Amino acid sequence: MFFNQIKFLFRDAIFYVVSHMTPFLADPDKDFTRRRKLPPETLISFLVSQGASSTGNELDGFFDFHCNAPSPSAINQQRDKLKPQVLEEVFHQLLLSLLKLDPPSPYRFLAADGSSFSFFSTPKLAPDEYFVSGGHSAKGFYSVHLNALYDLNSHTYMDAVIQPVHFKDESKAFCTMVDRLETLEGTSDIFIADRGYCSYNNMAHVLEKNQFFLFRSKDVNVRGIAGHLPLPKQGSFDLCLNIVIKRSHSRKIKASGDYVTFVGAASAFDFLPYGSLDTYTLPVRVVRFPLDDGSYECIMANLPADEFTAQDIKRLYFSRWGTETSFRKLKYTIGLGSFHSYKPEFIKQEIWAKLIAYNLTETVINHTVVETRKNTKHSYKVNFTEAAHICRVFFRLHSRKNPADVIPLLSRKPIPVRKERSFPRLQTAHFRRPRYFLYRAA
Helix, strand or coil, X not given: CHHHHHHHHHHHHHHHHHHCCHHHECCCCCCCCCCCCCCHHHHHHHHHHCCXXXXXXXXXXXXXXXXXXXXXXXXXXXXXXXXXXXXXHHHHHHHHHHHHHCCCCCEEEEEEEEEEEEECCCCCCCCHHHEECCCCCCCCEEEEEEEEEEECCCCEEEEEEEEEHHHCCHHHHHHHHHHHCCCCCCCEEEEEECHHHCCHHHHHHHHHCCCEEEEEECCCCCCCHHHHCCCCCCCCEEEEEEEEEECCCCCCCCCCCCEEEECCCCCCCCCCCCCCCCEEEEEEEEEEEECCXXXXXXXXXXXXXXXXXHHHHHHHHHCCHHHHHHHHHHHHCCXXXXXXXXXXXXXXXXXXXXXXXXXXXXXXXXXXXXXCCCCCCCCEECCHHHHHHHHHHHCCCCCXXXXXXXXXXXXXXXXXXXXXXXXXXXXXXXXXXCCCCHHHCC
């Protein structure tokens, strides 16, 4: 059955990485050389299936309340042997297999965004680059920043980069993810992002991959990229320009284009060294459209006008909100807001493990058919919260849960799809303190 197929793909990804895990061990000469209660494949499976309860409670559930289940201390000792990259490699191996389950489509819509995750620690276990002081906590707390690429059609994460809070660089992380993302044959990628990602360097990285970008920029009446371009200062428009970039003021440079700009040494541009006498041309399409409140939104893209109208671009940009809701489910449903350790390396392990759990859950939901109810106003879909809990148990490597029993469970409590709903965006984000479970921390 299909659910067993997904579980086999998950198992195969784990065993493939375990068979090549020497680079991912803290001490390859000693670590996992003896067979114990927690071999690496069982440990990885436990981390992926772990919920928001204490480590002891999670272990009891994972090992079916067996009296010989390993202790929380044993778990932490085994986790110390693994680098976070082992979970990252499982994530990528599984993703390659999951991508083959669906037929290719002409375009893949990838939203880029980031979110921070806070946890408690001590200076002895976490360096200062993670520490956030004052404000919300007298003692301070620690934080990491997750940069992610999210597929808006399959509702799964395609890649991620984890950075310390004081060294977060969303543009650099975006370029890293774009460069290493594997393109699918017959499919073009469209990278969608908010105005924090709108830079010449990010555009160039997408162009070098022969793909498409769609970035929100500051308006033409505000100082920014669009504000410097030769564009109308009012009304709606859809115009194409050739932006020529130079990195030297030498008179030897003969640049011609709709707009010529200089990128200084302080600004990143990876495809033209500072001081070079060459130029780099960026073909850009600028679309400006009105919003309901009377203001205007400005989008910079390179999508072909014969395939994507201005209205299509407006719709695509607003679909980017799907990545915001995915972060909410990742934190509060999958359980990434509740960490089981003080150590930053363990925190990274749990982030990758939760990304794997999220992708497995969404893949199951995408391939679960919910029967249409008669005489109802709305169509229905699988409840993500219910599915996350079911998948957490079903995808344990040792679980003998019958897939035939999983399908009725997923279809038991569907929720209506209410596409017409809209809510005002909060101007101020509410800080949530990290959960402080001393009894389960490493």
